Amino acid sequence: MTMSEGDLAVAQIKFVRQTTLEQQPPPKSMHGPIGWLLTNLLSSPFNIILTILIALFLAWIIPGLVNFLLIDAVWTGADRDACREVVQNRTIGACWPFAWERLAYFTYGSYPIEERWRVDLFFGMLAIGVFWILWLQAPRRDLAAYYCFIVLPVCSYILLSGFETIGLRHVDTVLWGGVLVTIVVSAVGIVVSLPIGILLALGRRSDMPTVKLFSVLFIEFVRGVPLVTVLFMASVMLPLFVPEQYSPDKLLRALVGIAMFASAYMAEVVRAGLQAIPKGQFEGAMAVGLGYWQMMRLIVLPQALKITIPNIVNTYIGLFKDTTLVFIVGIFDLLHTIEVSRIDPKWATPVTSTTGYAVAGIFYLVFCYAMSRYARATEARLAKSERR
Amino acid sequence: MSIDLRTGSPPARVPFYNDPKVRSIAYQVALCAVIVFLVYGAASNAIDNLKKANIASGFGFWNQTAGFDISQSMIAYSNLSTYGRAFWVGLCNTLLVAAIGIIFATILGFIIGIARLSKNWLVNKAASGYVETIRNIPLLLQLLFWYNAVLKALPDFRDSLSIPGGAFLNNRGLFLPEPIPQTGFSFAVMAFCAGIVVSTGYHIWARKRQEKTGQQAPVFLVSLGLIVGVPLIVFLAAGLPLGFDYPRAGKFNMAGGIEILPEFAALLFGLSIYTAAFIAEVVRAGIRAVSHGQTEAAYSLGLRAQPTLRLVVVPQAMRVIIPPLTSQYLNLTKNSTLAVAIGYPDLVQIFTGTVLNQTGQAVEVVAITMAVYLTISLATSLLMNFYNSRIALVER
Numbered sequence: 001m002t003m004s005e006g007d008l009a010v011a012q013i014k015f016v017r018q019t020t021l022e023q024q025p026p027p028k029s030m031h032g033p034i035g036w037l038l039t040n041l042l043s044s045p046f047n048i049i050l051t052i053l054i055a056l057f058l059a060w061i062i063p064g065l066v067n068f069l070l071i072d073a074v075w076t077g078a079d080r081d082a083c084r085e086v087v088q089n090r091t092i093g094a095c096w097p098f099a100w101e102r103l104a105y106f107t108y109g110s111y112p113i114e115e116r117w118r119v120d121l122f123f124g125m126l127a128i129g130v131f132w133i134l135w136l137q138a139p140r141r142d143l144a145a146y147y148c149f150i151v152l153p154v155c156s157y158i159l160l161s162g163f164e165t166i167g168l169r170h171v172d173t174v175l176w177g178g179v180l181v182t183i184v185v186s187a188v189g190i191v192v193s194l195p196i197g198i199l200l201a202l203g204r205r206s207d208m209p210t211v212k213l214f215s216v217l218f219i220e221f222v223r224g225v226p227l228v229t230v231l232f233m234a235s236v237m238l239p240l241f242v243p244e245q246y247s248p249d250k251l252l253r254a255l256v257g258i259a260m261f262a263s264a265y266m267a268e269v270v271r272a273g274l275q276a277i278p279k280g281q282f283e284g285a286m287a288v289g290l291g292y293w294q295m296m297r298l299i300v301l302p303q304a305l306k307i308t309i310p311n312i313v314n315t316y317i318g319l320f321k322d323t324t325l326v327f328i329v330g331i332f333d334l335l336h337t338i339e340v341s342r343i344d345p346k347w348a349t350p351v352t353s354t355t356g357y358a359v360a361g362i363f364y365l366v367f368c369y370a371m372s373r374y375a376r377a378t379e380a381r382l383a384k385s386e387r388r
Numbered sequence: 389m390s391i392d393l394r395t396g397s398p399p400a401r402v403p404f405y406n407d408p409k410v411r412s413i414a415y416q417v418a419l420c421a422v423i424v425f426l427v428y429g430a431a432s433n434a435i436d437n438l439k440k441a442n443i444a445s446g447f448g449f450w451n452q453t454a455g456f457d458i459s460q461s462m463i464a465y466s467n468l469s470t471y472g473r474a475f476w477v478g479l480c481n482t483l484l485v486a487a488i489g490i491i492f493a494t495i496l497g498f499i500i501g502i503a504r505l506s507k508n509w510l511v512n513k514a515a516s517g518y519v520e521t522i523r524n525i526p527l528l529l530q531l532l533f534w535y536n537a538v539l540k541a542l543p544d545f546r547d548s549l550s551i552p553g554g555a556f557l558n559n560r561g562l563f564l565p566e567p568i569p570q571t572g573f574s575f576a577v578m579a580f581c582a583g584i585v586v587s588t589g590y591h592i593w594a595r596k597r598q599e600k601t602g603q604q605a606p607v608f609l610v611s612l613g614l615i616v617g618v619p620l621i622v623f624l625a626a627g628l629p630l631g632f633d634y635p636r637a638g639k640f641n642m643a644g645g646i647e648i649l650p651e652f653a654a655l656l657f658g659l660s661i662y663t664a665a666f667i668a669e670v671v672r673a674g675i676r677a678v679s680h681g682q683t684e685a686a687y688s689l690g691l692r693a694q695p696t697l698r699l700v701v702v703p704q705a706m707r708v709i710i711p712p713l714t715s716q717y718l719n720l721t722k723n724s725t726l727a728v729a730i731g732y733p734d735l736v737q738i739f740t741g742t743v744l745n746q747t748g749q750a751v752e753v754v755a756i757t758m759a760v761y762l763t764i765s766l767a768t769s770l771l772m773n774f775y776n777s778r779i780a781l782v783e784r
Contacts, residue, residue, distance in 0.1 A: 054510045209416070224766060226761055228736055229757050229761060236744065237434075243436075317524075335528060353541070354533075
């Protein structure tokens with residue numbers, strides 16, 4: 001049978017279609033907004049119930065929040081009468097004039113007003129350091145680490161605490177407060193914990209038994225007890241351990257406690273990174289004749305720290321939140337300034353406490369969320385560079 | 389002595405200070421010397437300072453009269469009791485809030501963790517909104533919010549909010565009816581205990597039979613009947629032998645019933661809600677760690693969705709979930725020390741707070757407190773190591 005005969009035979013069969021059908025759009029229920037609703041919200045009776053419950057819950061909580069923070073909120077006023085329902089005769093939300101009046105106190109604590117430019121300068125220098133080290137396309141990033149870990153701490157200390165010879169008046173740390181203290185405590189924790197944490201992690205993996213023993217003891221001890229007790233230890237025991245005339249001030253004691261705590265946690269994070277480096281890297285470094293510190297500095301740590309960046313940032317988020325605990329040993333961090341302000345009789349209203357906590361909540365939420373986004377972006381970038 | 393292959397002469401002698409062994413010993417001796425010096429310095433300074441401040445040392449204070457009151461105690465305590473007694477009261481309070489907090493946080497955390505994996509868009513987004521918000525706000529701030537802005541802002545006890553069932557809520561706490569067992573109630577308790585024993589036996593028998601014959605037994609239904617059903621029938625048959633002492637508003641305070649302090653409630657809320665966000669992440673990671681091939685393999689063997697989840701996915705997910713879950717439990721216990729900020733009488737508040745202030749014996753008091761938490765942590769990690777070695781994957 002030739003080709004043409006076959007074709008003819010097929011053509012003669014009436015019920016075989018000769019042309020391809022036009023492509024049909026998918027059913028209405030599969031695409032578009034309705035399809036999205038059906039697949040994502042209403043796919044089964046159980047899901048329908050869940051959707052309704054969650055929608056009801058959100059309908060209760062979101063308007064409540066918006067009303068409190070924006071619609072019912074009081075925006076102007078001079079004292080508590082502006083935020084009292086009895087006086088204003090309406091539902092009152094957040095009392096923003098209270099937060100506005102206390103903003104300087106929340107930021108600087110009792111730092112002398114004429115010296116506050118020093119704090120602003122410190123914030124500016126810190127912001128430069130943070131952008132320099134985090135922004136990948138920044139020029140001369142090799143200098144950023146020296147800036148952040150050496151120049152910045154020294155300059156900040158001179159700037160904030162004062163240095164009489166160059167005309168900066170001494171400001172006692174009991175006057176420091178608010179965001180300034182929160183930032184100082186977390187910055188000290190961050191700057192100190194990384195190098196000490198690396199040393200402890202190396203010590204824990206060391207071949208020398210005593211070095212290993214002391215590292216393990218320190219790390220496990222500090223990680224086994226709550227931060228509150230570490231801070232209590234620093235604030236009541238540290239003054240006993242040094243001669244009376246060198247007794248550290250309150251802020252320094254808390255900083256020592258925070259630094260110890262953060263170092264122990266950082267050590268475990270770095271150790272996890274070190275464990276992920278294949279043994280061949282160590283052996284390769286030794287084979288080309290590098291000593292221990294050269295091997296660590298040039299070969300192992302750059303790789304180990306790179307893969308630990310997301311975990312390091314996550315530890316910093318935890319540390320940033322944990323700085324609120326210095327409140328318990330009497331340091332005036334942001335939360336403490338809010339606690340003091342919210343019981344001020346000038347602003348005594350039923351909404352003052354909630355307003356104060358809302359300010360603190362937004363502050364921490366913004367900073368921690370930004371850090372966690374950065375950690376996630378870094379993780380994604382590292383995953384991309386690993387892909388072949 | 390080894391011979392250098394290139395020249396045939398013995399190798400150049402390495403100076404002794406370049407010998408790794410000698411160096412290692414030198415470093416270790418130096419480290420020990422520094423630490424001994426620091427410890428010695430600290431100890432001698434501490435002795436000096438304590439002598440100057442006229443503070444006693446040693447643990448003699450343990451048996452002295454405490455002389456302060458504690459707002460909540462599970463064991464008998466009055467202000468005539470000793471400091472040692474106060475320590476146990478604090479420890480019990482810490483363990484109580486930690487235990488209840490762990491139960492609530494686990495339930496909430498598992499619900500939210502599973503919700504984050506839901507295909508339902510709204511459920512998924514609501515759950516991740518919860519996790520992102522709660523994780524990024526410090527716990528101390530949340531505790532202060534619950535205590536000062538929510539519970540302390542409740543109405544006075546004269547206009548308490550009444551909750552159906554005879555409970556009252558006001559700014560002095562939550563007042564619940566107190567159950568008072570009457571004669572015959574012990575029969576129901578005995579039936580309950582017997583139910584647990586019998587159903588455990590039944591469970592073992594059913595498992596053995598299934599291993600031998602492959603036949604399954606309705607273990608869950610039988611256990612439910614034995615543990616819940618039988619005691620309930622006994623309870624009804626004995627004529628409902630349980631009375632309630634309802635709380636009522638007295639002249640100066642509420643009278644009767646069980647009082648739950650607002651400090652306790654705030655701490656419990658705060659800890660459970662905060663830890664649940666972390667547990668949710670642990671659960672989500674654990675379930676996602678079970679590869680999809682496992683589910684598909686179970687389906688192809690003919691298991692239905694429910695047994696697949698129960699017999700294949702959950703046991704493998706638990707292997708990943710349990711170690712980080714335990715460390716979250718430990719975190720919750722350690723975070724319960726924040727009670728000191730809102731005045732719940734936990735170990736730190738009583739001991740490192742009041743006892744330390746009264747006796748001034750900082751070293752001993754802080755050491756005892758730390759030892760307690762260290763013991764809890766080490767015991768938990770020992771248990772975890774044991775558990776991990778038991779469930780570790782047995783590979784070829």
